[in-house]
Amino acid sequence: MTDDIVSLDLPASIADALAATITPIATEHAMFDQLIGDLRSVSCQPGTPPQNDPPDAVLQHLPGLVAAMPLTPASAALRPFLDSVGWYQIFDSTHVPDNLATGLIAGQIVGGRGHLVSNELYLGLFLLAPNITYPLHQHASLEIYCVLSGAVSIRHGRAKPAQRIGAGGHSVTPPQQVHELQTNDEACLIAYIWTGDLTGENWWWEEKPDGSWDRVCWQRQADSSWKITHREPLFAAEIARAGDH
Numbered sequence: 334m335t336d337d338i339v340s341l342d343l344p345a346s347i348a349d350a351l352a353a354t355i356t357p358i359a360t361e362h363a364m365f366d367q368l369i370g371d372l373r374s375v376s377c378q379p380g381t382p383p384q385n386d387p388p389d390a391v392l393q394h395l396p397g398l399v400a401a402m403p404l405t406p407a408s409a410a411l412r413p414f415l416d417s418v419g420w421y422q423i424f425d426s427t428h429v430p431d432n433l434a435t436g437l438i439a440g441q442i443v444g445g446r447g448h449l450v451s452n453e454l455y456l457g458l459f460l461l462a463p464n465i466t467y468p469l470h471q472h473a474s475l476e477i478y479c480v481l482s483g484a485v486s487i488r489h490g491r492a493k494p495a496q497r498i499g500a501g502g503h504s505v506t507p508p509q510q511v512h513e514l515q516t517n518d519e520a521c522l523i524a525y526i527w528t529g530d531l532t533g534e535n536w537w538w539e540e541k542p543d544g545s546w547d548r549v550c551w552q553r554q555a556d557s558s559w560k561i562t563h564r565e566p567l568f569a570a571e572i573a574r575a576g577d578h
């Protein structure tokens with residue numbers, strides 16, 4: 334089913350499409366060049382996405398997102414994958430509220446469970462249900478989001494204003510930069526790239542009742558889902574490294 338849309342040239346063609354869709358701002362140029370350059374040159378092998386039934390959030394929200402999706406080079410390049418990625422729930426529902434666990438869904442195109450298998454870079458689709466807050470978190474990878482349909486708000490720090498990103502918009506998040514995503518009453522479909530240091534840790538920041546903060550470590554599992562492994566108090570050096578100012 335996917336043979337006609339997958340070849341080893343695929344990363345380069347998607348890189349071209351993203352570069353034709355996204356206009357980085359001045360502070361993003363070096364990171365954007367790294368993201369697109371890494372995608373163009375990624376080493377990968379043909380793979381087979383898991384053939385599981387899509388989670389309910391995909392069945393519920395993807396048709397509307399596709400209907401509303403503006404035509405851009407990125408959406409044209411990625412639309413053929415909406416039906417063939419192995420959509421999966423990103424976070425374990427035993428550790429987060431049910432609406433959050435069931436409302437954050439990903440499907441890899443390049444990565445451990447993608448159409449093309451790579452351990453150098455992840456490229457895929459990310460679906461957020463309405464009224465979801467993906468709390469402040471940080472990871473070592475360099476990340477870009479390109480919104481394909483719907484809208485999301487992103488903020489880069491506890492005191493930072495959120496920035497609303499609609500279809501055609503983008504966000505670049507440097508390594509270790511703390512960030513939060515939020516949807517309102519509409520769902521959102523995003524194309525993402527993770528590159529650089531793909532260390533399998535994702536630290537969520539959590540305010541405790543006494544006003545102090547912990548950070549909670551999620552570790553990536555072999556199937557690319559995440560599970561909580563440990564927590565520690567948030568300390569000054571980490572707050573500084575996370576761009577939380």
Ligand SMILES: [Fe+2]
Pocket residue numbers: 472476506512
């Ligand atoms: Fe992120």
